[in-house]
Amino acid sequence: MTPARTPLTRDELAPLAREALGPTRRLDTVTRLRGGSKKGVYRLTLDDASTAIAYVWSPDEDYWDAPPADPRDPFSHASGLDLFTASHDRLTALGIRTPSLLFADPTHRHLPADAAIVEDLAGGTLEELLRRHPHAATGPLKDLAADLTAMRAHTAPRFGKVAVVDDGGSAHGTSCEAVVRDRALRDTEEAAAREPRVAAVRDRLGHRLHELFSAVRPRARHTVVHGELGPDHVLLDADGRPALIDIEGLMYFDAEWEHAFLRLRFGPHYEALRTDDLDEDRLRLYCLALHLSLVAGPLRLLDGDYPEPGPMRGIVEHNLERALEFVRR
Template identity: 30%
Template sequence: MHNVFGTGYLVTDIARIHGGAQKVVYKIDCRNGFACVLYVWDLSRNYFREEIMNDSGSVFQGSYGGGLFAMNNRCFRQHGIRTPALYDLNEGRDRHPFDFALVEYIKGQKAEAYFQHEDPKVRDELFHRVGSMLSNMHAIERNHHGNADSNDESNDRPCFEVQRKHAEKALAYASEHMAGVRENYSVLLDKLYELEAGIEPRDRYSFIHGELGPDHILIDHEHMQPYLIDIEGAGFFDLEHEHSFLELRFGDFYRYLRNTELDDRRMIFYRYAHHLSLISGGLKLLYRQFPDQQFAKSLAEYHARRAIQMASGGSS
């Protein structure tokens, strides 16, 4: 803090902010009234470290570490997409075996806190604002997918094939740890292939967050402006990947975010792939001692039911 801001920034309190599965987050308060956030990318405290070490934990080219955070922070802010400012990033690992960063503290709540807001007008205005921000972000396009700084246009493997391979691994893991998935493994896998087969290739990709639930949007209390957080996994990909996830996570509030120009086949395919991924993700959190064990268990069980329902011909 002294090196970045000066000797006048005397730390008076450091408080752990709970909830993250891939990095450790702290709020830092100073005597002069200043506050900021400390991000620590400590692989030993990451619930998905096995996947990161095997480079198979994301549909993008990795979604972990200070370098990706800095890259996406720069891209978001250059395009006017609100995300907390990056004050300082240390990737030297000379004193510690991890990256860490000091980031702007946004005083407010996550977007999910406004689902039941007492004033419908405030709620409507806020989620229309969120929808406008996402539309602006998704309007950033290019002709190849991957990370924001990637200039490799030689990768002609379609996004849906990348997602399918990820879903295959997720399904294989889930079948090892959940009886219901194991009993329906062949049906679930066949459905994945069936949905993929109906998709036509494309050559335009949108800039997406990659895991955008209402818990990854902070609302500035003073100005009621949305800020995107947990941005390491952002990149250029099929827009339907984002919207199918938004639809899952926002429920009725997805009406504020809806895009009427999406490919229906891609939407169904990605929705199904998300179910498979979230079964696996919930199980990994459960067996790797994530603090909220009930959440992890419920996550896996809910998405297993939804995936089996889709694979059996029922509504998603």
């Protein structure tokens, strides 16, 4: 575990800002934004009052303290400049809005870490809009649904992270559903070691996962999915258009995985994003697997020094209850 985490200062970020935004403007203030668990996200305010966002990928900014990731594992730790730029390029090619990439620095010349500068979108998150003015979110939700349709229309014959597949590679595993099942079984074991309520039904959860897996029919083509698309991962630009963030986990996978997450995170607002042509057997498997992931992952994070343990514990409790419903039926 990283023993101490100190946010980067204005002086530390000034060389990166100068290189990205030009020498005629001076970096005035730096604010580390809340919520990032895999990378540092900093708002840079310049002396002309303009702003930009800096992303910094370093162990000091990553609360997961994860070992080196295998990019051929679709669900491996999704963090790093290479994953980010590949995902940004794919979304841009599809016409999907994401904050414009202004500068990428893999050289470590300005910081001892990979870094990027992107545009700062001042419209807040879709999550905030849904909470404060849900009626005003009708347009952004409609636009987001159109974006999801465009992503689903782009297919690949192999599944895996966009950075891998677009480069001609392939993921480990025989199928999306097998990868999801195997990961869910590991999540069950990991969660059982930390949470007695999971340990008490570990075998029943394993049996249920195998049962749901056996009902899934094979599929040969896969579509672009964000993977963790909640309303907090959607920013709004000045025109109210949605822009996707936290895109490093972008992959070619099953649309059902995306919709399992959308249904969980958007709640009653999911109706605006719903599509009627999903495989319900696949969706059931993915929903249970997602709940187990959102128990095991946050419990792992809570072993460390994550600064907001309360909300993370809330995620565990909500998803644990939902997972247990699968073995009460």
